[in-house]
Amino acid sequence: MGYTIAQKIIKEHLVCGEMAVGNDIGLKIDQTLTQDATGTMAYIEYEAMGIPRVKTEKSVAYIDHNTLQTGFENADDHRFIQSVCKKHGIYFSRPGNGICHQVHLERFGKPGKTLIGSDSHTPTGGGIGMLAIGAGGLDVAVAMGGGAYYITMPKMVRVNLTGKLNPWVSAKDIILAVLRVMSVKGGVGKIVEYGGDGVKTLTVPERATITNMGAELGATTSVFPSDETTREFLKAQGREEDYTELKADDDAVYDEIIEINLSELEPLAACPHSPDNVKPIKELEGQKIDQVCIGSCTNSSYLDLMRVAYILKGKKVADNVSLAIAPGSKQVFNMLALNGALGDMIAAGARILESACGPCIGMGQSPNSSGISLRTFNRNFEGRSGTADGQIYLVSPETAAVSAINGVFTDPRVLGEAAEIAMPEKFLINDNMVIEPAPVEEMDNVEILRGPNIKSYPKTSPLTDTIEASCSLKVGDNITTDHIMPAGAKILPLRSNIPKISEHCFTVCDKEFPERAKTLGKSIIVGGENYGQGSSREHAALAPLFLGVKAVLVKSFARIHKSNLINAGILPLTFINADDYDKIKLGDMLELPNVKNEIASGENVTVVNKTTGSTIKANCELSDRTRAIILAGGLLDYTKENS
Ligand code: MIC
């Protein structure tokens, strides 16, 4: 039996476990990336492990999220990260150099390599055939220290692409079509692999748009073959030597096959407030809009922005629309500046932003009250834009640009003939915003610069024999990490300060939660399906840890969040009988009378509701390793105990 692309890379990097679906497997990690909002914590954790130099082939730290710098906090954090990088052997991509995933794809990613990143959109690297996975900061820290990264061996899904996109139908429409089929939880426990004749019609940036937004499927990662198109891309980036061919064996076996005929696709939009709430633009056409934002790690490549410039050229942004554009990287920005495309955007009235995440993470450009905003981003969770009642639609750059001119939702196919925009034969290569680490012999002279915003990792404790704690919060299905630990311009600067940031924990759902949890001292959160979907931010586990949350009891978990809870030593429990969700109310006193023994022996966990008198059973799905981590009180304690 042959192998899929992902199975081939896994096989090459397997350090422990058996490659059978559902097994815990350990992978050797070749490359890591961090961004600043998760990076400070990751480097605090790395420092705590006491390993002098990173052991990966390449580790890169990007500054792209917290670039508003409304106070000293962000700049302090940047300096801290820069100094850690210099000392410990990590490349540092300065603010202004671009969004981590875009820059990593351009400058560092290599087909066939493993990459983990403290950002959920790390799978962007799958666009050039990497096995690129989003992870918690602590997992990235461990990988930098040479430790394996553990995942549950996923099922394999093949998305078979046939045909060819029609003019003005875009890669974004492909992934929106996949989201429509699979939903935001359809990818949990799976790797999505693209294949079929349609693959060769897609450029690398288009493939990367698709693998990037595979994160919204909940998938472990997504991957494309590495082929001649990949070689051309790497060659144009001056790195042809990084190319290797990679394809699935003809007799590879997939657990699920999805057919997408590119010729039949039409422009789509993910409507508020979920990336899988997908409708054809045709159904929305004519509706007035207020804002358009173009950029983010999903759609800010040279190709995307050249198409946008082509549409804007000689036109004017509609009076009722504010158009913001953030190029994905310095490379893209500079090329647009040199070839005149930037001039076309400016002339049309676009507000040009720096190369960073910006509005995607609520760092500025929040829309007006109940404003309709079309964005080329990947997430439209409620409130994420910074405007609580903002109505965010996720669309392609082509749809975004033409709608910005018309002031209403517009199907870009009105533009007629396709624009002939080719991939450049040579990208503009200038890595002067990437700072190399100090040579090993000089590392001792590098001082780590720590600002007052940087506080230490919260206190953890080993699992106790019993837990008695009340339910401090009850939430429904599809709770995102943006609900648990909101971001945005006010909160994001507190990422290095867990005591402070925890005051905002879950306030989107319940303003009283942080105070209530603190007063209770110990508590348990109850939730529904797909709890913790979205980002990789470990703060969504560390803030609850700081507030005394001992367990989270839900119908099901999203992958990265579950492992962040385990890393933080918080028990991830699932209802065996989903109806038991109704048996617990906010404020009920719960007891887990025999929890330590039950966890240690792999039994179901007894949960007694002392307020109502009912008893239920919960599952705590752990491997031998994650069981040991939970018993130790988290991954840091476990790593210390085992080193
Ligand atoms: C996001 O898109 O939600 C983020 C901000 O990039 C997060 C990381 C973070 O919260 O810092 C992610 O996707 O993991």
Ligand code: SF4
């Ligand atoms: Fe940045 Fe948005 Fe991409 Fe997250 S999804 S890395 S915030 S651009």
